[in-house]
Amino acid sequence: MRRSTVIFIAALAVFVAVITVMAGAGMISTSFVKTLGMTLCLCLAAVAMDLVWGYAGILSLGHMAFFALGGYMIGMWLMYARTEAIVIEALSGQPLPATPEEIRQGIGNQIFGVIGTSDIPWVWGFAHSLPLQLLLVVLVPGVLAGLFAWLAFRSRVTGVYLSILTQAGTLALALHLFQNDSGLRGNNGLSGLQNLPGVSASQDATSLWLFWASALALAAGYLLAAWVVGGKFGSVIRAIRDDEQRVRFLGYPVEGFKLFVFTLTAVIAAIAGALYYPQAGIINPAEMMPIASIYLAVWVAIGGRGRLYGAVIGAAVVSLLSSWFTGGRAPSIPLGFYTIDWVDWWQVLLGLVFVLVTLLAPRGIGGLFK
Amino acid sequence: MSALLEVRGISVSFDGFRAINNLSFAIGAAELRAVIGPNGAGKTTFMDIVTGKTRPDSGDVIFGDPPRSLLRMTEAQIARAGVGRKFQRPTVFEDQTVGANLMMALRAPRNPFAVLRFRATDGHHARVVELAAEVGLADHLHRIAGELSHGQKQWLEIGMLLAQEPRLLLVDEPAAGMTLAEREHTTTLLTRLAQTRAVVVVEHDMEFVRRLDCRVTVLHEGAVLAEGSLDHVTADRQVIDVYLGRG
Numbered sequence A: 001m002r003r004s005t006v007i008f009i010a011a012l013a014v015f016v017a018v019i020t021v022m023a024g025a026g027m028i029s030t031s032f033v034k035t036l037g038m039t040l041c042l043c044l045a046a047v048a049m050d051l052v053w054g055y056a057g058i059l060s061l062g063h064m065a066f067f068a069l070g071g072y073m074i075g076m077w078l079m080y081a082r083t084e085a086i087v088i089e090a091l092s093g094q095p096l097p098a099t100p101e102e103i104r105q106g107i108g109n110q111i112f113g114v115i116g117t118s119d120i121p122w123v124w125g126f127a128h129s130l131p132l133q134l135l136l137v138v139l140v141p142g143v144l145a146g147l148f149a150w151l152a153f154r155s156r157v158t159g160v161y162l163s164i165l166t167q168a169g170t171l172a173l174a175l176h177l178f179q180n181d182s183g184l185r186g187n188n189g190l191s192g193l194q195n196l197p198g199v200s201a202s203q204d205a206t207s208l209w210l211f212w213a214s215a216l217a218l219a220a221g222y223l224l225a226a227w228v229v230g231g232k233f234g235s236v237i238r239a240i241r242d243d244e245q246r247v248r249f250l251g252y253p254v255e256g257f258k259l260f261v262f263t264l265t266a267v268i269a270a271i272a273g274a275l276y277y278p279q280a281g282i283i284n285p286a287e288m289m290p291i292a293s294i295y296l297a298v299w300v301a302i303g304g305r306g307r308l309y310g311a312v313i314g315a316a317v318v319s320l321l322s323s324w325f326t327g328g329r330a331p332s333i334p335l336g337f338y339t340i341d342w343v344d345w346w347q348v349l350l351g352l353v354f355v356l357v358t359l360l361a362p363r364g365i366g367g368l369f370k
Numbered sequence B: 001m002s003a004l005l006e007v008r009g010i011s012v013s014f015d016g017f018r019a020i021n022n023l024s025f026a027i028g029a030a031e032l033r034a035v036i037g038p039n040g041a042g043k044t045t046f047m048d049i050v051t052g053k054t055r056p057d058s059g060d061v062i063f064g065d066p067p068r069s070l071l072r073m074t075e076a077q078i079a080r081a082g083v084g085r086k087f088q089r090p091t092v093f094e095d096q097t098v099g100a101n102l103m104m105a106l107r108a109p110r111n112p113f114a115v116l117r118f119r120a121t122d123g124h125h126a127r128v129v130e131l132a133a134e135v136g137l138a139d140h141l142h143r144i145a146g147e148l149s150h151g152q153k154q155w156l157e158i159g160m161l162l163a164q165e166p167r168l169l170l171v172d173e174p175a176a177g178m179t180l181a182e183r184e185h186t187t188t189l190l191t192r193l194a195q196t197r198a199v200v201v202v203e204h205d206m207e208f209v210r211r212l213d214c215r216v217t218v219l220h221e222g223a224v225l226a227e228g229s230l231d232h233v234t235a236d237r238q239v240i241d242v243y244l245g246r247g
């Protein structure tokens, strides 16, 4: 194993231990634990982005759509199972036990009342079952990514054209989900996801569980990515990034490699999303608008692409700073004639940093460690 | 003579311009062949067609034993069938080591899952060392390929081709930009290679072609103008007119 991998895993373990102790001692709030857990999920998405862009050279500007899809898939179960429990509870006061039809009716009313219907759409067909819905966390983004990759790479769409295509696909998916008849509650999205069905433990406890799960997923994702890029496979995808035609003349089926990496990273992003949204508590289609995927690329660029720890550093630093600046906690700077309010100016600052990093340190923050 | 590669009457046009015009060409299983011709004669395009990069408008390309048409195969399939190609400009993977470049080229299953599971054995490592020695890069195995000199990159690329163990090797202008000593080394490499496989060398430089001491095919305006020994073709009236006579 590479030294940087060992250092990363050790640092992550120490971080998790410190946060756990601090949370246990009441030194940090539950909401901060959630923020950190969510940040770990974003780091995992950044690892996926680095694999597909930094190593394989495919600038996907749509990987946050897979992230959000993963969130939707787990969110459906969370919302359904919890609503089911509430409905059963509410109906239990009746003299006659509730029929399955009544329960279904109640669930439909509760979940889809906001969009003016009580019918449960077919896409919720598996929502009653955690194992099935977990399978969909992997399958839905995986199949979608595989299909997209097959069509795009087979026609040899590369470079900026591919990036534009991923943005178009992402936008189309987001716009579809904004519609009420998408079956996923339109712009309302899914909510109440922080409540784990059948779990009576407090949010203090569950937020720590999800934080641990996120750390575990990041560690596993990082190790998987390090293994993938460490051997000959890593050699081949970096070669594809640098000169794919030459790799074809070496006899490697370039499209197959790209499809594999694109799909694998989509699945990793989806798993990250499936852990993120129970901590966020809510998901709606705005989360998968194209800008989110562009941010992901910016994090990886700032952190340093082609280095897994660079991606993690970029995602962690920039996303935490971003929530600090946009959360209204950053002090405004009065200039007399004008006051710099960071909620508005953070994006300008980020854009400036992005340009500076691109110009002055093309290897990003991670590149400074070498 | 049974040919390893047989190109039958291929033509290709780019926007109405006939870059290759009813070209036929054949080479045996262990033969060295020089292809010469003025700039724009279609030498590179010819290689593009054989390696699957460009599809001809008509004609056929037959390769191997049993003979198969290469026209319906992808670049990667053609490469796996045993056609190796060296580009005009040296193309090695600059941010990887010499050893990694050679390891990637080494003959082994090429599909993503096999590559993912691939673990280099002592045998693989030994072969990489052997190849590096063969092309004169034994002391540079751990260097990043981007740091090599121009000539060394050319040899690394030849080493990678050797690692592929192709039955037909297409080499585009190997001597361009090389020093005299580097050219000599390259000549030796190519002649040795041709003892066990077919090698087609496209070259501009007559001195270099003379040193290769092999049969020569002269290309002009996308078709074969003359073929034979270097002395034979350089005595050819047409060849003198279109090629040697200029300049």
Ligand SMILES: Nc1ncnc2c1ncn2[C@@H]1O[C@H](COP(=O)(O)OP(=O)(O)O)[C@@H](O)[C@H]1O
Binding pocket: B014, B015, B019, B037, B038, B039, B040, B041, B042, B043, B044, B045, B046
């Ligand atoms: N992809 C292409 N599109 C248009 N014209 C091309 C293309 N490739 C080659 N040509 C033209 O075909 C002719 C032959 O080119 P090429 O095979 O590169 O010649 P050579 O290698 O013998 O110098 C040239 O006139 C060149 O401009």
Ligand SMILES: [Mg+2]
Binding pocket: B043, B044, B088
């Ligand atoms: Mg040429």
